[in-house]
Amino acid sequence: MADDKFLDFRNLKIGATLREPGQPPQDITIVHGVSATLDKGKVLGLIGESGAGKSTIGLASLAYGRGGVEITGGEVFLNGRDILKLDRPRLNGFRGQEVCYVSQSAAAGFNPAHRLIDQVIEATLEHGLMSKSEAEERARYLFQALSLPDPDTIGERYPHQVSGGQLQRAMTAMALCPKPDLIVFDEPTTALDVTTQIDVLAAIKHAISVTGVAAIYITHDLAVVAQVADEIMVLRNGEMVEHGPTKQIIEAPQEEYTRALVSVRSIVHPEKQPTDTPLISMENIVAGYGNDITVLNDVSVDLYAGQTLAVVGESGSGKSTLARVLTGLLPPRSGQITFEGRPLTPAQADRPLDDLRDIQMIYQMADTAMNPRQTIGTIIGRPIEFYFGIKGRKLKDRVAEMLEKIELPADMASRYPAELSGGQKQRVCIARALAADPKVIICDEVTSALDPLVADGILKLLLDLQERENVAYMFITHDLATVKAIADSIAVMYLGKLARYGTKEKVLSPPFDDYTDLLLSSVPEMQLGWLEGVMESRKMESAGN
Amino acid sequence: MSLVLKLIAQRVSLGILLLFAVSILIFVGTQILPGDVAESILGQSATPENLANLREELGLNEPALSRYFSWLGGIFVGDLGTALTSGTNISEAIGARLGNTLFLAMVAAFISVPIAILLGLLAVRYKDRWPDKLISATTLASISLPEFFIGYLLILFFGVKLGWFPTVATVFPEMTLGARLNAVMLPALTLTLVVLAHMMRMTRAAILNVMQSAYIETAELKGLSSFKIIWKHALPNAISPVVNVVMLNLAYLIVGVVVVEVIFVYPGMGQYLVDHVSKRDVPVVQACGLVFAAIYIGLNMLADILSILSNPRLRHPK
Numbered sequence: 001m002a003d004d005k006f007l008d009f010r011n012l013k014i015g016a017t018l019r020e021p022g023q024p025p026q027d028i029t030i031v032h033g034v035s036a037t038l039d040k041g042k043v044l045g046l047i048g049e050s051g052a053g054k055s056t057i058g059l060a061s062l063a064y065g066r067g068g069v070e071i072t073g074g075e076v077f078l079n080g081r082d083i084l085k086l087d088r089p090r091l092n093g094f095r096g097q098e099v100c101y102v103s104q105s106a107a108a109g110f111n112p113a114h115r116l117i118d119q120v121i122e123a124t125l126e127h128g129l130m131s132k133s134e135a136e137e138r139a140r141y142l143f144q145a146l147s148l149p150d151p152d153t154i155g156e157r158y159p160h161q162v163s164g165g166q167l168q169r170a171m172t173a174m175a176l177c178p179k180p181d182l183i184v185f186d187e188p189t190t191a192l193d194v195t196t197q198i199d200v201l202a203a204i205k206h207a208i209s210v211t212g213v214a215a216i217y218i219t220h221d222l223a224v225v226a227q228v229a230d231e232i233m234v235l236r237n238g239e240m241v242e243h244g245p246t247k248q249i250i251e252a253p254q255e256e257y258t259r260a261l262v263s264v265r266s267i268v269h270p271e272k273q274p275t276d277t278p279l280i281s282m283e284n285i286v287a288g289y290g291n292d293i294t295v296l297n298d299v300s301v302d303l304y305a306g307q308t309l310a311v312v313g314e315s316g317s318g319k320s321t322l323a324r325v326l327t328g329l330l331p332p333r334s335g336q337i338t339f340e341g342r343p344l345t346p347a348q349a350d351r352p353l354d355d356l357r358d359i360q361m362i363y364q365m366a367d368t369a370m371n372p373r374q375t376i377g378t379i380i381g382r383p384i385e386f387y388f389g390i391k392g393r394k395l396k397d398r399v400a401e402m403l404e405k406i407e408l409p410a411d412m413a414s415r416y417p418a419e420l421s422g423g424q425k426q427r428v429c430i431a432r433a434l435a436a437d438p439k440v441i442i443c444d445e446v447t448s449a450l451d452p453l454v455a456d457g458i459l460k461l462l463l464d465l466q467e468r469e470n471v472a473y474m475f476i477t478h479d480l481a482t483v484k485a486i487a488d489s490i491a492v493m494y495l496g497k498l499a500r501y502g503t504k505e506k507v508l509s510p511p512f513d514d515y516t517d518l519l520l521s522s523v524p525e526m527q528l529g530w531l532e533g534v535m536e537s538r539k540m541e542s543a544g545n
Numbered sequence: 546m547s548l549v550l551k552l553i554a555q556r557v558s559l560g561i562l563l564l565f566a567v568s569i570l571i572f573v574g575t576q577i578l579p580g581d582v583a584e585s586i587l588g589q590s591a592t593p594e595n596l597a598n599l600r601e602e603l604g605l606n607e608p609a610l611s612r613y614f615s616w617l618g619g620i621f622v623g624d625l626g627t628a629l630t631s632g633t634n635i636s637e638a639i640g641a642r643l644g645n646t647l648f649l650a651m652v653a654a655f656i657s658v659p660i661a662i663l664l665g666l667l668a669v670r671y672k673d674r675w676p677d678k679l680i681s682a683t684t685l686a687s688i689s690l691p692e693f694f695i696g697y698l699l700i701l702f703f704g705v706k707l708g709w710f711p712t713v714a715t716v717f718p719e720m721t722l723g724a725r726l727n728a729v730m731l732p733a734l735t736l737t738l739v740v741l742a743h744m745m746r747m748t749r750a751a752i753l754n755v756m757q758s759a760y761i762e763t764a765e766l767k768g769l770s771s772f773k774i775i776w777k778h779a780l781p782n783a784i785s786p787v788v789n790v791v792m793l794n795l796a797y798l799i800v801g802v803v804v805v806e807v808i809f810v811y812p813g814m815g816q817y818l819v820d821h822v823s824k825r826d827v828p829v830v831q832a833c834g835l836v837f838a839a840i841y842i843g844l845n846m847l848a849d850i851l852s853i854l855s856n857p858r859l860r861h862p863k
Contacts, residue, residue, distance in 0.1 A: 062766055064765070064766060066762070091768070092768040092769065092770060093768060094768070095765075095766050095767065095768035096766065096767035096768035096769075097768060100766070100767075101763070101766040103759060103762070103763065105759060108758065108759035108760065109759045109760055109762075109763045110760055110763070111760040111763075111764070111778050111781075111782070112760075112782065112857055112858070113778075113781035113782050113855075113857055114778075114781070119763075122764075122767055122769075123767035123768060123769075126767060126768060126769055126773075127768065157861075158857045158858075158861050160857065160858050160861075160863070161861060161863055
């Protein structure tokens with residue numbers, strides 16, 4: 001290699017062999033010839049939806065294919081040699097020394113049986129780069145650089161003894177420890193709460209700049225990658241869509257698809273005002289699991305007919321528990337639920353059929369919420385049969401009607417869930433909830449498992465259906481952008497209590513309480529330098545206090 | 546640490562409770578057997594009068610409840626009673642034979658457990674390649690053969706043709722350790738072949754299950770060698786299922802060796818039990834049953850405790 005690009009993908013082709021039972025093996029192509037180069041010390045952002053091939057390309061820089069994935073063509077030059085041609089011992093020689101990997105879930109990526117420090121310095125010792133005490137010294141330095149608490153002793157802990165955000169930082173320390181030339185970050189903040197994400201993001205960015213390591217940063221969130229990358233490559237279905245400096249991609253995208261990614265969440269939803277009487281009123285709800293764990297503490301919210309109440313909070317804030325109380329799966333210890341002006345029976349098992357029909361639910365994982373052995377027609381038809389006793393020809397017509405409402409073709413009824421895409425599955429779940437003709441639908445993180453553009457489509461459909469069917473939504477989410485898009489009123493939850501509650505306009509206008517302020521300012525914005533701006537203002541605030 | 550101690554204390558007290566329950570089961574079970582020891586001692590010469598006298602003499606006319614408690618009371622002071630047929634002290638007889646059985650089981654365990662785990666690791670390392678298939682096929686073949694058949698095959702080759710080991714495993718208290726090992730080698734190998742496949746396959750399955758974890762990929766991307774990944778990252782997380790199957794097989798080595806003891810004429814518990822079952826010597830059968838139950842419960846309890854200790858979440862609570 002003549003030029004000084006230390007990492008060079010040339011016409012990379014990656015494929016896999018699908019072996020479905022009862023069918024002949026089938027070769028599929030995941031990446032169709034992608035080329036890219038990277039200079040020392042630079043950060044390349046790979047962005048795209050699921051199935052775009054971004055993780056696959058990232059792992060190719062370690063000459064690694066996950067599962068049955070195989071690199072079928074092209075070259076990957078690293079420090080002047082084609083790593084795809086290395087034999088196993090030489091592969092082991094450069095993995096963990098020249099290139100390191102940070103995975104999406106550090107909680108799964110750390111071995112539960114060993115202390116953090118032993119895992120952090122393992123690659124460094126394996127490759128004989130430092131003595132044990134030197135490596136431990138470096139690990140402690142890195143813990144400090146990544147702003148981990150108690151950097152001198154945190155390494156003695158086991159993975160289950162630290163939080164998710166701390167683990168993600170420890171994994172970054174693990175990748176930095178052998179002083180590699182390149183680190184592959186594979187969605188390192190996706191599994192974290194938004195207020196944790198910003199800290200981890202800042203820590204990673206700081207560590208990259210002080211160590212001068214080059215990085216490939218993989219994410220589906222353009223606003224996140226805009227904060228750390230020098231250049232961005234947009235991928236779709238295994239092909240490069242656009243590649244350029246971060247500033248250009250964000251501010252002047254050339255391709256249609258990139259523009260769609262940049263402008264995602266363009267939904268305009270005029271806020272509706274509360275009417276006189278709420279449809280559902282939850283008052284002073286206290287609930288918990290077992291005898292001593294209280295998850296909800298004195299929560300009161302109202303839900304109006306045909307409107308959306310967004311319940312927002314981080315994991316552990318009690319938002320899903322609130323939904324369980326409303327459905328009657330978890331009767332509250334105290335407090336009362338009023339439905340259409342009369343008290344609602346606390347326990348689901350004691351509620352009359354009509355009350356059950358009036359409150360339906362849509363789940364986060366459409367995959368696990370459907371029976372894989374039932375056809376779509378059976379799944380959607382079940383509530384129609386169960387609640388209205390409709391059978392035969394009429395049932396088929398109703399199912400076709402529901403499919404039309406969710407914008408899916410009528411012949412979908414004979415297919416099985418496994419044959420549908422993620423977005424289609426969630427639409428079927430919406431149809432199933434709607435088929436009961438309910439007054440309220442509880443939507444529990446219904447878009448979090450979906451790609452942004454697909455999620456956008458689902459939200460538009462939900463709003464559209466609300467207009468036509470006058471159904472109310474209790475919309476549980478951790479994503480503030482979604483909240484802004486669809487809510488009429490908002491309940492911000494923090495540690496089982498209402499931190500803020502009111503109409504959307506009221507909740508989202510200053511002055512804010514501390515927690516809402518933290519939450520709102522942590523949502524990544526699609527502009528360069530946003531991260532620095534937020535960290536700077538937080539530093540000043542804490543200095544001011 | 547206190548959490549672990551609490552869990553262990555729980556397991557131990559559960560084990561003791563279970564042993565009590567088993568003692569009741571054994572006692573009731575032997576009571577409802579048809580016929581009694583007096584009939585079997587007298588055999589053809591039994592007259593109603595003889596029988597009544599003998600029953601009186603042996604204390605068989607007492608109510609069952611009081612016999613149970615006097616039996617249980619004896620056990621606490623190490624007295625398992627007297628064999629009705631021979632009049633010998635059961636505790637003494639069992640003591641020597643239990644020692645022999647445990648020795649044989651230990652030798653078999655020392656051979657089979659390391660080999661089983663090593664073969665399991667090798668099978669994982671070369672998964673779906675010829676070493677894996679060879680290991681699976683041979684261990685499966687050895688478990689499919691009845692143990693008496695394996696025993697006779699070993700006798701034929703190593704005992705008769707090669708003359709390496711004695712074909713009859715006679716042991717007596719004055720033997721040196723070396724001579725004793727030599728004597729039990731063939732029965733120990735027979736037992737090894739019987740339990741190997743089960744343990745090896747469980748080790749393979751447990752480790753393969755762990756090999757799907759994300760932290761194995763992390764280790765691979767650190768550039769560790771395959772064997773190091775299996776040994777250092779997979780095995781520690783597969784200990785719990787492996788320990789369980791090892792303990793189950795150890796228990797089998799102790800309580801299930803009857804056939805092997807008979808083949809090799811080894812003076813262990815199994816032979817003793819079989820002899821006295823045929824003579825309807827209820828106190829001996831009860832005592833053997835209780836000893837076997839205690840060993841079984843004890844080993845399973847040990848497996849539980851080792852599983853608890855191998856779990857870092859329990860050893861190092863938050």
